[in-house]
Amino acid sequence: MSTVSLRVPPIELETHQWHAEQDGMSSRAQLARGSGPYESAVPPKIANLQLEVPALLAADVEDAVSALVRFDNHARDRLGTSSPMLGPMSSILLRTESSSSSQIENLTVGARQLALAELNQSTSANAMSVSANVHAMEAALELADRVDRAAILTMHEKLLLGQKDWESHAGRFREQLVWIGSTGTSPRGATFVAPRYELVEDLIEDLVEFVSRDDLPVLVQVAIAHAQLETIHPFVDGNGRTGRALVHALLRGKGLVRSTTAPLSAGLLKNTNRYFEALMSYRAGDAGPICEQFAAASRFAAHSGAGLIDKLGLELDAARGALAGLRPQAMAWALLPHLVSHPVMNTELVTGLLGTSQTSALRALAQLQDAGVVVERSGYKRNRVWQHDGILAVLDGYAAELLRA
Template sequence: MTPYTPEHLPPQNIKYEDIISDVGQANAALARYDGLLQGVINPGILLSPMTNEEAVLSSRIEGTQATIEEVWEHEAGQTYDLGKETDIQEIKNYRKALTLASEHLSSTSIRLGFIRQLHEILMDSVRGQDKHPGHFRTTQNWIGPKGCQMEEASFVPPAPHALENALIEWENYLSFNEKDPLVQTAIVHAQFEILHPFHDGNGRIGRLLIPLYLYQKKALSTPMFYLSAYLEKNRESYYASLKSISSSGNWTPWISFFLKAITFQAKSNIDKTKLIMSLYEETKKTIVEITKSPNSTLLTDAIFNRPIFQVNYLIQKLGIAVPTAHQLCRKLKENNILKTIREGAGRKASIYCFSDLLNIAEGKEFM
């Protein structure tokens, strides 16, 4: 199989008449979600479960097996076998890259150098760290079953000598004004995946670009819109619609799939955000009543930001004394806000869990 020669951007064969309904529905759904986001006082804290879910699911598409709960447990001091630890580190790297990228875009725009920085963070101390983190590939890669040869590949990205010009064209397209920003985001993501410019981590970087580019195009007021839940559930359709571009030069099936994904995920995010916001207000009120503490709001924010933790986390986050932190945890346990998932013994401290938030984060409220 020979390396693919990518089409020039912008694509010339998009049939807007075939996707006009998808365009309208996706824009309307995303606007409703963004309107809700703008009413969230501190989305970085309140919606951190959704950020963690995105990191877990985007990494799961690439083969990791860790859950949201295991990531938080690990951060609270729980240990796992080496394979699980590596999975968790990949997820934490993705979350770190997403957080830093969001901060970066408040003052600048997406460029190739920025993409390389994200990749370096993503591949730090995990599988693939030997595959030139932060550097675009200079050798041929291909996509197919693990261990397959290039002749057996399902897709062979552009040859290394063609990659530099294709990436420059892709970067220039970021500043182009397509007829619709959501359609343009679909093209940006797909072309990045087709170019497959890194030796590893292309899928995760490509999915991370979706909320970042929507934010850059002002389709979102904050880059907190994640598609990996939908893409993970519809993985075969995701890859098949992407492949239609390289196999037939037809962008329309992919763009239609992408727009439907935005519509579905925006509605799902609205439901989840409302549940989290409602739980936050209810929890804050209860904590004020049962603790009578001047730190009630900070305490509520802390357990929403990290719903599995040791008492030291509260001591550092709230700046309170050790006895005060233990007393707060005891009161929250007595009122069924917190549960103990590991009792303290010897040098091992207790690990507490805010299970109501975990249920929402893991989608159990939707079952």
């Protein structure tokens, strides 16, 4: 339950007529019920939205911002600003965040399958979809300094190009009606019917103007921008994941989280019902619940993300200890930091990471294997893969904790 309200203009509704067409599975009675009037959303423009943030909400948001800043500093302190591990650690947090964002859409995948998907060695459709979500998040961070129409389309393109049978919709605003709930043949009775597609372009331009403002509390601005994108629902599919990628682009672009990726979706995943209820409240004219959800998710992300960093750091510390007798020039030392973001490796990946030959890559993997740091799990003579069981266990343990919560 929300404790404070933050008034914003509610959506309006416009009435249309729908004629349900036969899909090969519906009865005549179902088609008759599916035909008739329905209402679609008309979101308000928010570029010039004036907000009076209640003191209680402002304090809650400020606490959440402080937690995110502490988390970002902890990442730097734990790994060192010049450490090559800071990049990989940020990458694994990005993958963790992408997985959590996908779980909200009921797309679940283990850490090993996601890592194999990154190597193009997974047959799991879910793993490929979550891997595409990783690429969408990466695009969001790369485009953080210019969140505009093109950036939003690029995030979506990266996402849907990895989703089988949806490639033709990648990076394109929809040109059809979409709705949530009800049946596939009719919007009548749906939980939410998105705006007519003719309105999308103008609404996106308005949203871009809103996120460019610098006169609003950042986390409030991020929460409202996310809710507005979900209300516009500009794509045939992938709206939620693109909307959460947008969140990270804004957090980075506004300077809130500079060094790594806070697992914010992990916080939203703790109670998806409240998250979706908060979106509905926003559409009804109250942004308080969605701002509270983002504040709570930020605090959870900071706390759990710091714990995840510490556990992964301990795995690397143990690996360094296992390599203690190896000569300093050995390739294994150069490969070691990359285990965080790539807990499953093959020789092709290692050659790219280290800029070396396949022979040298194989030698580095053999050195790690001989020290007990990684194991070869495929059992193949060709297309072999090596993995760090400890890091995979930490990542799967984190995911399991989220689901239990």
